[in-house]
Amino acid sequence: MNIKRLCLACQKELEGRRDKKFCDPYCKSNYHYKKIQKGSGSFYATVDRQLKMNRKILKSFNKAGKATVRAHILTDKGFDPNFFTHYWKNKKGDIYLFVYEFGFLSRIENNKRKYILITWQDYMNK
Template sequence: MERLCLDCGTAVKGRADKKFCDDSCRNNYNNRIKTEDSLVLRRINSILKKNRNILAQFNPNGKAKISRKKLISAGFNFDYHTYYYETQNGNCYIFCYEYGYLVLNDDRVLVVKREEKLWLS
Protein backbone atom coordinates (compact mmCIF):
# COMPACT_ATOMS: atom_id res chain seq x y z
CA MET A 1 0.00 0.00 0.00
CA GLU A 2 1.40 3.35 -1.05
CA ARG A 3 1.50 6.08 1.58
CA LEU A 4 0.88 9.68 0.56
CA CYS A 5 2.24 12.88 2.10
CA LEU A 6 -0.45 14.52 4.26
CA ASP A 7 0.48 17.95 2.87
CA CYS A 8 1.23 17.64 -0.83
CA GLY A 9 -0.10 14.15 -1.64
CA THR A 10 3.07 12.77 -3.20
CA ALA A 11 4.30 9.24 -2.45
CA VAL A 12 6.20 8.90 0.83
CA LYS A 13 9.28 6.70 0.90
CA GLY A 14 11.13 5.53 3.98
CA ARG A 15 9.99 4.39 7.40
CA ALA A 16 6.59 2.75 7.77
CA ASP A 17 5.33 5.48 10.12
CA LYS A 18 6.51 8.41 7.99
CA LYS A 19 3.67 10.85 7.14
CA PHE A 20 5.38 13.58 5.12
CA CYS A 21 7.77 13.57 2.19
CA ASP A 22 10.06 16.23 3.74
CA ASP A 23 10.41 18.78 6.55
CA SER A 24 8.83 21.53 4.47
CA CYS A 25 5.59 19.57 4.02
CA ARG A 26 5.55 18.66 7.73
CA ASN A 27 5.92 22.33 8.68
CA ASN A 28 3.28 23.48 6.17
CA TYR A 29 0.79 20.90 7.43
CA ASN A 30 1.29 21.70 11.12
CA ASN A 31 1.19 25.47 10.54
CA ARG A 32 -2.08 25.14 8.62
CA ILE A 33 -3.66 23.09 11.43
CA LYS A 34 -2.55 25.61 14.07
CA THR A 35 -3.85 28.53 11.99
CA GLU A 36 -7.30 26.98 11.64
CA ASP A 37 -7.51 26.41 15.41
CA SER A 38 -6.33 29.91 16.24
CA LEU A 39 -8.90 31.51 13.89
CA VAL A 40 -11.72 30.00 15.94
CA LEU A 41 -10.12 31.07 19.22
CA ARG A 42 -9.48 34.60 17.96
CA ARG A 43 -13.09 34.97 16.83
CA ILE A 44 -14.49 33.80 20.17
CA ASN A 45 -12.04 35.94 22.17
CA SER A 46 -12.99 38.94 20.05
CA ILE A 47 -16.69 38.44 20.88
CA LEU A 48 -15.92 38.00 24.59
CA LYS A 49 -13.79 41.15 24.68
CA LYS A 50 -16.49 43.12 22.89
CA ASN A 51 -19.11 41.89 25.37
CA ARG A 52 -16.86 42.85 28.28
CA ASN A 53 -16.23 46.31 26.87
CA ILE A 54 -19.96 46.91 26.32
CA LEU A 55 -20.75 45.88 29.91
CA ALA A 56 -17.96 48.16 31.19
CA GLN A 57 -19.24 51.05 29.08
CA PHE A 58 -22.74 50.83 30.55
CA ASN A 59 -21.48 50.28 34.09
CA PRO A 60 -19.24 53.18 35.16
CA ASN A 61 -20.05 52.96 38.89
CA GLY A 62 -20.00 49.23 39.66
CA LYS A 63 -23.74 48.57 39.30
CA ALA A 64 -26.32 49.75 36.75
CA LYS A 65 -29.70 48.76 35.32
CA ILE A 66 -30.05 48.86 31.55
CA SER A 67 -32.52 47.58 28.98
CA ARG A 68 -31.72 44.38 27.13
CA LYS A 69 -32.45 46.14 23.83
CA LYS A 70 -29.81 48.77 24.56
CA LEU A 71 -27.17 46.07 25.06
CA ILE A 72 -28.20 44.33 21.85
CA SER A 73 -28.11 47.58 19.87
CA ALA A 74 -24.57 48.17 21.17
CA GLY A 75 -23.57 44.78 19.72
CA PHE A 76 -23.71 42.63 22.84
CA ASN A 77 -23.96 38.89 22.09
CA PHE A 78 -25.82 37.04 24.87
CA ASP A 79 -24.60 33.66 23.58
CA TYR A 80 -20.99 34.24 24.67
CA HIS A 81 -19.79 34.55 28.26
CA THR A 82 -16.99 33.24 30.45
CA TYR A 83 -18.83 31.82 33.47
CA TYR A 84 -21.95 31.72 35.65
CA TYR A 85 -22.20 32.66 39.30
CA GLU A 86 -25.18 31.53 41.37
CA THR A 87 -25.87 33.39 44.61
CA GLN A 88 -27.19 31.81 47.79
CA ASN A 89 -30.70 33.10 47.06
CA GLY A 90 -30.72 31.48 43.61
CA ASN A 91 -29.91 34.44 41.32
CA CYS A 92 -27.72 33.47 38.38
CA TYR A 93 -25.25 36.12 37.21
CA ILE A 94 -23.63 35.63 33.82
CA PHE A 95 -20.11 37.05 33.46
CA CYS A 96 -17.75 38.16 30.72
CA TYR A 97 -14.52 38.26 32.69
CA GLU A 98 -15.11 40.59 35.67
CA TYR A 99 -18.28 42.23 34.31
CA GLY A 100 -21.56 40.40 34.60
CA TYR A 101 -25.29 40.78 34.39
CA LEU A 102 -28.44 39.46 35.99
CA VAL A 103 -31.54 39.21 33.82
CA LEU A 104 -34.44 40.98 35.55
CA ASN A 105 -38.16 40.42 34.97
CA ASP A 106 -38.94 43.65 33.12
CA ASP A 107 -36.69 43.12 30.04
CA ARG A 108 -33.87 44.85 31.85
CA VAL A 109 -30.56 43.60 33.14
CA LEU A 110 -28.56 44.53 36.19
CA VAL A 111 -24.93 45.03 35.16
CA VAL A 112 -22.33 44.47 37.89
CA LYS A 113 -18.58 44.39 38.28
CA ARG A 114 -17.11 41.62 40.37
CA GLU A 115 -14.39 42.85 42.65
CA GLU A 116 -11.83 40.16 43.36
CA LYS A 117 -8.30 40.47 44.55
CA LEU A 118 -6.00 38.36 42.46
CA TRP A 119 -3.07 36.97 44.35
CA LEU A 120 0.07 36.27 42.40
CA SER A 121 2.11 33.34 43.58
Protein backbone atom coordinates in the same frame (compact mmCIF):
# COMPACT_ATOMS: atom_id res chain seq x y z
CA MET B 1 19.88 25.91 -12.83
CA ASN B 2 19.31 29.12 -10.89
CA ILE B 3 15.66 29.56 -9.86
CA LYS B 4 14.58 33.05 -8.91
CA ARG B 5 13.19 33.04 -5.36
CA LEU B 6 10.85 35.81 -4.17
CA CYS B 7 9.91 37.12 -0.74
CA LEU B 8 6.44 35.81 0.19
CA ALA B 9 5.43 39.25 1.50
CA CYS B 10 6.85 41.87 -0.88
CA GLN B 11 7.91 39.73 -3.88
CA LYS B 12 11.50 41.09 -3.90
CA GLU B 13 14.19 38.70 -5.08
CA LEU B 14 15.77 36.81 -2.20
CA GLU B 15 19.49 36.43 -1.60
CA GLY B 16 21.21 34.01 0.74
CA ARG B 17 20.08 30.62 1.97
CA ARG B 18 18.08 28.41 -0.39
CA ASP B 19 15.29 27.90 2.16
CA LYS B 20 14.87 31.61 2.88
CA LYS B 21 11.25 32.82 2.47
CA PHE B 22 11.39 36.49 3.51
CA CYS B 23 13.81 39.32 2.80
CA ASP B 24 13.72 40.74 6.35
CA PRO B 25 11.95 40.38 9.73
CA TYR B 26 9.43 43.11 8.84
CA CYS B 27 8.23 41.17 5.78
CA LYS B 28 8.00 37.97 7.80
CA SER B 29 5.94 39.66 10.51
CA ASN B 30 3.72 41.41 7.98
CA TYR B 31 3.09 38.18 6.07
CA HIS B 32 2.05 36.27 9.19
CA TYR B 33 -0.12 39.15 10.46
CA LYS B 34 -2.04 39.24 7.17
CA LYS B 35 -2.36 35.46 7.20
CA ILE B 36 -3.92 35.57 10.67
CA GLN B 37 -6.27 38.39 9.61
CA LYS B 38 -7.52 36.33 6.66
CA GLY B 39 -8.22 33.41 8.99
CA SER B 40 -10.09 35.61 11.47
CA GLY B 41 -13.23 33.55 10.91
CA SER B 42 -11.82 30.74 13.04
CA PHE B 43 -13.86 29.64 16.05
CA TYR B 44 -11.38 30.90 18.65
CA ALA B 45 -10.93 34.26 16.96
CA THR B 46 -14.71 34.71 16.76
CA VAL B 47 -15.19 33.85 20.44
CA ASP B 48 -12.31 36.08 21.53
CA ARG B 49 -13.56 39.01 19.46
CA GLN B 50 -17.10 38.71 20.89
CA LEU B 51 -15.86 38.37 24.49
CA LYS B 52 -13.77 41.51 24.08
CA MET B 53 -16.74 43.37 22.61
CA ASN B 54 -19.06 42.19 25.40
CA ARG B 55 -16.55 43.28 28.06
CA LYS B 56 -16.14 46.70 26.48
CA ILE B 57 -19.92 47.22 26.29
CA LEU B 58 -20.56 46.04 29.87
CA LYS B 59 -17.75 48.25 31.16
CA SER B 60 -19.10 51.32 29.38
CA PHE B 61 -22.59 50.89 30.89
CA ASN B 62 -21.46 49.94 34.41
CA LYS B 63 -19.39 52.83 35.74
CA ALA B 64 -20.63 52.69 39.36
CA GLY B 65 -20.41 48.92 39.96
CA LYS B 66 -24.13 48.25 39.57
CA ALA B 67 -26.57 49.38 36.88
CA THR B 68 -29.76 48.33 35.11
CA VAL B 69 -29.96 48.64 31.32
CA ARG B 70 -32.60 47.60 28.82
CA ALA B 71 -31.40 44.58 26.86
CA HIS B 72 -32.01 46.09 23.43
CA ILE B 73 -29.62 48.96 24.22
CA LEU B 74 -26.77 46.51 24.82
CA THR B 75 -27.62 44.24 21.89
CA ASP B 76 -27.86 47.23 19.55
CA LYS B 77 -24.23 47.99 20.48
CA GLY B 78 -23.19 44.42 19.57
CA PHE B 79 -23.54 42.67 22.95
CA ASP B 80 -24.25 38.93 22.72
CA PRO B 81 -25.34 37.33 26.03
CA ASN B 82 -24.39 33.86 24.76
CA PHE B 83 -20.69 34.71 25.15
CA PHE B 84 -19.44 34.79 28.75
CA THR B 85 -16.42 33.51 30.69
CA HIS B 86 -17.94 32.23 33.94
CA TYR B 87 -20.93 32.53 36.24
CA TRP B 88 -21.75 33.22 39.88
CA LYS B 89 -24.84 32.16 41.82
CA ASN B 90 -25.98 34.41 44.66
CA LYS B 91 -27.78 33.30 47.84
CA LYS B 92 -31.19 33.95 46.23
CA GLY B 93 -30.34 31.53 43.41
CA ASP B 94 -29.86 34.20 40.73
CA ILE B 95 -27.17 33.25 38.24
CA TYR B 96 -25.04 36.13 37.02
CA LEU B 97 -23.07 35.52 33.85
CA PHE B 98 -19.68 37.20 33.72
CA VAL B 99 -17.46 38.48 30.95
CA TYR B 100 -14.19 38.62 32.85
CA GLU B 101 -14.91 41.01 35.76
CA PHE B 102 -18.22 42.38 34.47
CA GLY B 103 -21.41 40.45 35.21
CA PHE B 104 -24.99 40.60 34.02
CA LEU B 105 -28.32 39.08 35.05
CA SER B 106 -31.26 38.94 32.66
CA ARG B 107 -34.60 40.08 34.08
CA ILE B 108 -38.01 40.86 32.63
CA GLU B 109 -39.65 43.89 34.23
CA ASN B 110 -42.85 45.45 32.85
CA ASN B 111 -42.65 43.09 29.85
CA LYS B 112 -39.24 44.48 28.93
CA ARG B 113 -35.99 42.50 29.09
CA LYS B 114 -33.34 44.23 31.16
CA TYR B 115 -29.86 43.38 32.36
CA ILE B 116 -28.69 44.04 35.87
CA LEU B 117 -24.98 44.81 35.58
CA ILE B 118 -22.47 44.23 38.37
CA THR B 119 -18.72 43.97 38.79
CA TRP B 120 -16.87 41.06 40.40
CA GLN B 121 -16.31 41.47 44.15
CA ASP B 122 -13.93 39.62 46.47
CA TYR B 123 -16.77 38.01 48.45
CA MET B 124 -17.88 36.19 45.28
CA ASN B 125 -14.80 33.93 45.48
CA LYS B 126 -16.30 32.09 48.47
